[in-house]
Amino acid sequence: xxxxxxxxxxxxxxxxxxxxxxxxxxxxxxxxxxxxxxxxxxxxxxxxxxxxxxxxxxxxxxxxxxxxxxxxxxxxxxxxxxxxxxxxxxxxxxxxxxxxxxxxxxxxxxxxxxxxxxxxxxxxxxxxxxxxxxxxxxxxxxxxxxxxxxxxxxxxxxxxxxxxxxxxxxxxxxxxxxxxxxxxxxxxxxxxxxxxxxxxxxxxxx
Amino acid sequence: xxxxxxxxxxxxxxxxxxxxxxxxxxxxxxxxxxxxxxxxxxxxxxxxxxxxxxxxxxxxxxxxxxxxxxxxxxxxxxxxxxxxxxxxxxxxxxxxxxxxxxxxxxxxxxxxxxxxxxxxxxxxxxxxxxxxxxxxxxxxxxxxxxxxxxxxxxxxxxxxxxxxxxxxxxxxxxxxxxxxxxxxxxxxxxxxxxxxxxxxxxxxxxxxxxxxxxxxxxxxxxxxxxxxxxxxxxxxxxxxxxxxxxxxxxxxxxxxxxx
Numbered sequence: 001x002x003x004x005x006x007x008x009x010x011x012x013x014x015x016x017x018x019x020x021x022x023x024x025x026x027x028x029x030x031x032x033x034x035x036x037x038x039x040x041x042x043x044x045x046x047x048x049x050x051x052x053x054x055x056x057x058x059x060x061x062x063x064x065x066x067x068x069x070x071x072x073x074x075x076x077x078x079x080x081x082x083x084x085x086x087x088x089x090x091x092x093x094x095x096x097x098x099x100x101x102x103x104x105x106x107x108x109x110x111x112x113x114x115x116x117x118x119x120x121x122x123x124x125x126x127x128x129x130x131x132x133x134x135x136x137x138x139x140x141x142x143x144x145x146x147x148x149x150x151x152x153x154x155x156x157x158x159x160x161x162x163x164x165x166x167x168x169x170x171x172x173x174x175x176x177x178x179x180x181x182x183x184x185x186x187x188x189x190x191x192x193x194x195x196x197x198x199x200x201x202x203x204x205x206x
Numbered sequence: 207x208x209x210x211x212x213x214x215x216x217x218x219x220x221x222x223x224x225x226x227x228x229x230x231x232x233x234x235x236x237x238x239x240x241x242x243x244x245x246x247x248x249x250x251x252x253x254x255x256x257x258x259x260x261x262x263x264x265x266x267x268x269x270x271x272x273x274x275x276x277x278x279x280x281x282x283x284x285x286x287x288x289x290x291x292x293x294x295x296x297x298x299x300x301x302x303x304x305x306x307x308x309x310x311x312x313x314x315x316x317x318x319x320x321x322x323x324x325x326x327x328x329x330x331x332x333x334x335x336x337x338x339x340x341x342x343x344x345x346x347x348x349x350x351x352x353x354x355x356x357x358x359x360x361x362x363x364x365x366x367x368x369x370x371x372x373x374x375x376x377x378x379x380x381x382x383x384x385x386x387x388x389x390x391x392x393x394x395x396x397x398x399x400x401x402x403x404x405x406x407x408x409x410x411x412x413x414x415x416x417x418x419x420x421x422x423x424x425x426x427x428x429x430x431x432x433x434x435x436x437x438x439x440x441x442x443x444x445x446x447x448x449x450x451x452x453x454x455x456x457x458x459x460x461x462x463x464x465x
Contacts, residue, residue, distance in 0.1 A: 189283060
């Protein structure tokens with residue numbers, strides 16, 4: 001029952017949405033539209049669950065004085081502060097926007113900026129010629145990198161064209177292969193979930 | 207009543223569904239279906255083994271996304287992996303941390319973990335705090351995961367599901383912290399980052415085979431065989447259309463198939 005009922009609901013809703021995609025039947029189209037609205041409602045209710053989980057986990061950290069409990073305190077205080085500002089003044093208020101633009105955005109940008117260093121260290125590990133595959137990757141990587149910088153063109157005039165050929169032919173072919181297979185995989189897993197064949201996400205046991 | 211512009215999508219879906227049920231029938235009749243080895247999925251047991259030996263936890267995440275929209279199948283595939291890991295970890299008394307980025311995934315992930323502990327006969331070892339909603343913001347989510355991995359001294363980091371720009375950050379920092387890293391994504395832009403930074407990588411469709419692979423359930427494997435048949439048909443169609451168009455110069459097939 002613990003798995004059967006959610007599977008039945010899932011199958012019913014998915015069937016309605018699928019019929020809505022292929023057929024113009026007013027009753028079904030309206031039902032599908034309602035289901036889409038319910039998704040937003042459920043997601044918003046779940047947001048409350050998420051906030052409760054955050055408060056529970058971090059208040060426990062503070063209470064037990066676990067490692068870096070100060071961070072948990074900052075998180076809870078800031079979360080409540082932003083929540084109060086958002087409810088009292090709306091999310092378009094200057095104070096709310098200021099917090100978002102001056103704290104959230106720069107922090108995200110800073111972390112994104114570290115990607116360059118992460119790429120360098122990951123590439124160093126990957127591009128070591130340990131076997132035939134990584135050797136080929138190393139050689140191809142060198143050609144593509146040289147083809148993308150002026151130094152490569154200075155070394156050999158054909159380098160940019162060759163690098164572009166690798167990107168356009170080999171890289172695109174591999175990407176499209178992965179893309180087609182992924183799309184087929186998506187359909188299969190969706191059918192398996194809708195028909196209840198794949199139920200691992202409900203947990204083990206009945 | 208029928209939207210005619212979507213006829214090929216219907217034919218494709220119908221073909222895949224027919225192939226799926228045909229193979230399911232074969233599996234039910236007892237035909238043993240072959241499944242090739244996938245190193246990334248075999249390594250899941252290695253992670254649990256090492257964690258049990260060292261007495262350290264494992265971290266798993268289905269990535270950035272919810273149970274609706276385009277990322278849903280990847281998230282569900284990630285939850286299948288979490289389910290397998292949770293069962294193994296509960297059996298061998300290994301702590302498993304799971305982080306989610308959407309609140310609606312949280313109760314599902316918590317339920318998976320709880321059910322695994324009950325199934326293993328250890329309901330007392332289930333800790334609700336081990337499954338956490340972190341943030342919907344991708345870099346806040348990624349940095350919080352790295353914080354958990356560092357503080358809790360996780361021995362492995364399993365990242366199979368839906369990932370965007372945070373993939374490299376997660377994978378590389380996990381590797382720097384000494385974790386066994388297993389990544390899996392369908393996002394074409396993130397796969398190279400996982401390949402570069404992770405010890406094991408599931409590429410594209412391999413992400414969706416996790417549930418069937420780890421359970422070795424023949425009915426689930428039947429679904430994978432259907433996937434392979436669909437792939438073979440797609441390849442055959444591509445070759446036929448390419449040859450026909452090249453040899454005759456007639457582009458009618460290309461137009462019909464909207465290629």
